[in-house]
Amino acid sequence: MKHFYKKARLFLLIISSLVATNVFAQINEGFTTAIPLPTGWASQNLSGPTIGSTGWFQGNTTVFNAYNGAPTSYIAANFNNVAGSGTISNWLFTPEVPLANGNIISFYTRGTGSIFPDRLQLR
Template sequence: MKNKFTLFLIFILIKVNSQIILSENFDNFGNLGTSGWTINNSSEPVGTSSWGTTTAFSPYNGSTGSFAAVNYQSTGSIGTISNWLITPSINLKNGDIISFYSRSHHGTWPDRLELRISLNGPTSALPTSSSSSVGDFTTLALTINPNLIASGYPNTWTNYTYTINGLSQPTDCRVAFRYYVTDAGANASNGDMIGIDALNITTDTLANILFETQEITISPNPTTDFITINNFDSNMNFEFYDLLGKKLTPNKVSENKFDVSLLLKGTYIIKITYNDQTEIQKFIKQ
């Protein structure tokens, strides 16, 4: 008799090897320039401070001060902050994932961070002309606290992810963090201090093994509380990981249903194994 798994489940088994394109924990912030990073403060007026490090709060990981920080002193007493931290040129394709952690210092003054992408790689035009300029960084991937709400920026380290999409082919890009706060400065109502840590940009190398089966799926995806494994088999084993490879232990509600309500917002990986066969699935927690 045929193995139950191959007789009734018709799916494409995918082995995924996650490879790191760029990883930066900002342990040696002073050396970023030598590895192709760019800092560009286009605030109006330009203040006395820019991207650097601080001991005002603890890093997400690593030693004291080992994260990138920027604050309201990027501009004068009252002004518009547009302060950029830009990666070297990297080759990206659809499905690649940008993951990082961010937080504010106090969480009581309005702060805002944009993640932007230029598709022109090493020839990208920098946003140097004014505080409203974005140069070639016209792709707005995500914004933390877009409406500058006083308590809208978390004051604990929080994971943010963005999946690359819409590219016609693998493309040389630069990724930018833009600290963008209007009505900011020492004598203004907006702007405090934010940090960025544990930046990882990863790609998946896929080797496909074809079976006569139905596809294993996860629903709902994205989710806020529970996920269900469809086309479940009782002999399957499930392991959960974040994008940094940390193993997680969500509460098992039933054989194929898991409570993920306590996970932070972001993208997660489920490793599904059956005998010597493995499938990787991703889901988004909102």
């Protein structure tokens, strides 16, 4: 009987560890080094009609400090993503993450003011 309980506990321990690793799929990226992009991340600048002089870049303390970590620990994009008065459409892609109903996505974002409002899409 003792042997049975030992096997049952071992089985439950193995199953619970497998379930726990699948339930908590998580990305935790502080962008301490934003360029080159961290492994698994990608970007695409679709701004137009002409792409500007910058893409995504390392955080800049002259604009603001990071929410957490080192002052430049964030990734940023700005009006220089497009030439002239074109439309900015600069995308940042996370590594692939399996999502299910009820999962929560949490991140921090900020802008420099309301004169040129920023728009953010999460897809």
